[in-house]
Amino acid sequence: MWLSVSQQSRTVQEDHMTLAPTLTTLDTLPVGKSATVIHLAPAASNGQGADVSRRLMELGFVPGERIRVLKRGVPGGEPIAVKVGQSTFALRRFEAALISIKPE
Amino acid sequence: MGAAEQVHAPVQPALTPLVALLGNPNCGKTALFNRLTGSRQKVANYAGVTIERKEGTFTSPAGTPFRVLDLPGAYSLSAHTPDEAITRDVVAGLRAGESAPDAVICVVSAVNLRLNLRLVLEIQRLGLPMIMALNMVDVAKKRGIVIDTVRMAQELGMPVVETVAVQAGGEKELLRVLDKMPFGDTTPPFPLSVIDAVSVEETQREVRRILDVCTSHESDIGNLTEQIDQVVLHPLAGPLILAAIMFLVFQAVFSWAAVPMDMIKNGVEAVGGWLGTGLSEGPLRSLLVEGIMGGVGSVLVFLPQILILFFFILVLEDCGYLPRAAFLLDRLMGRVGLSGRAFIPLLSSFACAIPGVMAARTIQNPRDRLITIMIAPLMTCSARLPVYALIIAAFIPSRDVGIFNLQGLVLFVLYAAGILSAMAVAWIFQRIMGSHGQQPLMLELPSYHWPHLRNLALGLWERARIFMTRVGTTILVLMILVWFLSSFPGAPEGATHPPIYYSVAGMIGRALSVIFEPIGFGWQICIALVPGMAAREVAVGALGTVYALSAGGADVATSLAPLIAKSWSLATALSLLAWYVFAPQCLSTLSVVKRETGTLRYPLIMAAYMFALAYIASFITYRVALATLGG
Numbered sequence: 001m002w003l004s005v006s007q008q009s010r011t012v013q014e015d016h017m018t019l020a021p022t023l024t025t026l027d028t029l030p031v032g033k034s035a036t037v038i039h040l041a042p043a044a045s046n047g048q049g050a051d052v053s054r055r056l057m058e059l060g061f062v063p064g065e066r067i068r069v070l071k072r073g074v075p076g077g078e079p080i081a082v083k084v085g086q087s088t089f090a091l092r093r094f095e096a097a098l099i100s101i102k103p104e
Numbered sequence: 105m106g107a108a109e110q111v112h113a114p115v116q117p118a119l120t121p122l123v124a125l126l127g128n129p130n131c132g133k134t135a136l137f138n139r140l141t142g143s144r145q146k147v148a149n150y151a152g153v154t155i156e157r158k159e160g161t162f163t164s165p166a167g168t169p170f171r172v173l174d175l176p177g178a179y180s181l182s183a184h185t186p187d188e189a190i191t192r193d194v195v196a197g198l199r200a201g202e203s204a205p206d207a208v209i210c211v212v213s214a215v216n217l218r219l220n221l222r223l224v225l226e227i228q229r230l231g232l233p234m235i236m237a238l239n240m241v242d243v244a245k246k247r248g249i250v251i252d253t254v255r256m257a258q259e260l261g262m263p264v265v266e267t268v269a270v271q272a273g274g275e276k277e278l279l280r281v282l283d284k285m286p287f288g289d290t291t292p293p294f295p296l297s298v299i300d301a302v303s304v305e306e307t308q309r310e311v312r313r314i315l316d317v318c319t320s321h322e323s324d325i326g327n328l329t330e331q332i333d334q335v336v337l338h339p340l341a342g343p344l345i346l347a348a349i350m351f352l353v354f355q356a357v358f359s360w361a362a363v364p365m366d367m368i369k370n371g372v373e374a375v376g377g378w379l380g381t382g383l384s385e386g387p388l389r390s391l392l393v394e395g396i397m398g399g400v401g402s403v404l405v406f407l408p409q410i411l412i413l414f415f416f417i418l419v420l421e422d423c424g425y426l427p428r429a430a431f432l433l434d435r436l437m438g439r440v441g442l443s444g445r446a447f448i449p450l451l452s453s454f455a456c457a458i459p460g461v462m463a464a465r466t467i468q469n470p471r472d473r474l475i476t477i478m479i480a481p482l483m484t485c486s487a488r489l490p491v492y493a494l495i496i497a498a499f500i501p502s503r504d505v506g507i508f509n510l511q512g513l514v515l516f517v518l519y520a521a522g523i524l525s526a527m528a529v530a531w532i533f534q535r536i537m538g539s540h541g542q543q544p545l546m547l548e549l550p551s552y553h554w555p556h557l558r559n560l561a562l563g564l565w566e567r568a569r570i571f572m573t574r575v576g577t578t579i580l581v582l583m584i585l586v587w588f589l590s591s592f593p594g595a596p597e598g599a600t601h602p603p604i605y606y607s608v609a610g611m612i613g614r615a616l617s618v619i620f621e622p623i624g625f626g627w628q629i630c631i632a633l634v635p636g637m638a639a640r641e642v643a644v645g646a647l648g649t650v651y652a653l654s655a656g657g658a659d660v661a662t663s664l665a666p667l668i669a670k671s672w673s674l675a676t677a678l679s680l681l682a683w684y685v686f687a688p689q690c691l692s693t694l695s696v697v698k699r700e701t702g703t704l705r706y707p708l709i710m711a712a713y714m715f716a717l718a719y720i721a722s723f724i725t726y727r728v729a730l731a732t733l734g735g
Contacts, residue, residue, distance in 0.1 A: 058180045063305070073432065073435050079435075091545060
């Protein structure tokens with residue numbers, strides 16, 4: 001299980017060499033699995049990342065928070081319905097990729 | 105439907121205290137606003153922008169009058185959308201022509217404190233007098249969430265009141281606290297920079313701390329919303345349910361509306377008949393019976409269908425289904441280069457393209473916003489419904505195909521044709537403009553709840569009022585104009601055609617029919633197309649007048665359907681349906697597009713591409729229908 005998650009996220013991790021190997025990003029978390037938020041990427045290549053990260057934090061995606069993937073859209077596994085606190089948010093894959101998590 | 109009222113909010117002297125309702129989306133803020141004000145509401149726009157401004161009045165138990173402003177829902181004061189920017193600017197007193205509120209009622213959902221409380225802490229930094237309205241406490245109790253409001257008030261340093269906005273009397277406690285607040289010497293809010301004095305993370309830690317000491321979650325009763333979502337968002341069942349719901353809506357528009365429509369029709373006919381016998385033959389009788397009763401009456405009859413359509417839109421919105429539909433359609437939208445957020449503007453466009461075009465302001469990326477605006481008029485607006493309904497009733501037999509009614513099926517196909525062509529056009533625009541970076545979605549999927557009858561009734565009343573105002577003003581004036589143009593000059597001696605043939609309108613119609621003959625439109629239809637530019641449903645009214653005058657008798661006041669069934673071929677009818685799927689829009693849509701995009705270029709492109717599509721679609725439909733049906 002754990003292995004497959006880290007395999008899926010290999011490319012992501014190569015972009016973020018600073019992260020510990022057990023970490024992955026939210027976009028790779030399978031449906032029904034829970035994880036803890038570790039950190040949010042400060043900015044993405046399109047320059048909008050900082051803005052998006054701030055809003056994600058405002059919505060509750062803060063380090064230490066427990067989250068769970070409820071559903072994924074078809075085709076292509078996006079958007080991703082994520083439970084955070086008592087709320088559920090639908091995120092696109094690139095938004096979810098800004099959130100580093102530690103799967104349970 | 106109708107152009108949203110363009111009245112700018114009048115700036116009132118601040119004699120009565122102004123309280124602002126502020127909160128996250130989905131916290132029941134508007135329900136609380138409705139509860140406080142009832143029907144004492146004024147809906148206008150914020151000056152210079154096209155975001156709805158809702159203000160109302162109420163009197164507290166102690167007899168103090170209050171003004172209350174329902175601010176657009178916001179997650180944060182660091183605004184991401186124009187809606188949030190309005191909320192930020194109003195509450196910070198930065199909007200010209202709007203005074204900062206004397207007090208803020210921050211509405212939070214008791215079942216979603218984790219998310220909602222952060223905004224309270226943020227607003228508090230502005231230093232305005234504040235009350236926190238802990239809404240939906242009834243739902244929270246059912247879910248086993250226990251909240252110590254006394255402790256929470258201490259922790260926050262502001263009054264905390266429990267409200268149940270959906271229940272009569274659910275606002276009592278709030279009014280009581282409001283009466284005790286001192287008003288008069290309000291200091292202006294601090295500058296917005298105070299918001300960033302504390303980092304987002306730190307604020308979130310504070311939220312958690314307060315929740316830890318003030319709330320306990322005794323039992324995590326199986327979350328019903330999650331269980332429903334397992335089905336509604338299911339990869340296979342989800343889209344099927346969405347299709348079934350849309351289908352039900354279009355079936356209902358036809359089958360439920362039949363009885364009330366007959367009643368309105370009979371009523372209008374009775375009045376027309378009474379006028380016809382009571383007045384002597386002459387221009388006045390013709391104006392009243394054929395011009396006004398024939399024209400306006402034939403539009404009025406569609407009120408029940410429009411209300412049924414809105415009934416479903418409002419119910420789906422209120423119970424929380426709409427964001428799920430956006431979730432299911434997000435991939436499809438992404439594929440043609442649209443933002444997931446485009447769903448809401450496009451859905452509004454089913455009511456009318458004007459609010460749809462305006463709602464596109466919630467899309468951040470300028471290119472995404474432009475594409476959404478350009479395709480919004482392809483969504484079948486409610487003004488097309490009368491045209492569709494008239495032609496379908498006249499030409500499509502009401503028989504069952506399997507479990508479906510054929511008329512409902514045709515209507516569904518027309519709506520689907522609009523949606524599919526919009527997707528195709530969006531894809532082409534995206535190709536022309538080049539692709540771009542990804543757009544955030546961040547769409548909240550709120551808990552489901554039963555729709556509230558009171559809010560539903562207020563929403564439908566608002567719609568009925570807008571429609572009736574439109575019938576009474578724009579449509580009435582246009583119908584009188586059409587009647588005049590269609591009646592003068594009269595027929596010459598020894599005329600072989602009905603008098604309208606020789607009138608100004610007849611001449612225009614005949615001139616236009618040179619262009620429209622290849623797609624099957626005769627001169628009578630061409631006459632109706634021109635006023636149909638001002639408002640699509642006027643085309644139906646104009647046809648009513650034109651055919652009433654063509655037939656020239658008192659027997660025809662409103663029964664337009666059998667008349668056109670006699671005079672048009674099926675190919676012409678289908679061609680006109682295809683025409684209205686793309687229908688070069690109403691002028692008010694084009695003018696809003698000009699205002700929203702700030703240039704004449706885009707409304708011109710829009711009119712040109714829609715005209716071309718309409719002509720091509722009608723031409724193909726007409727020719728294919730002629731070939732297969734033999735005219």
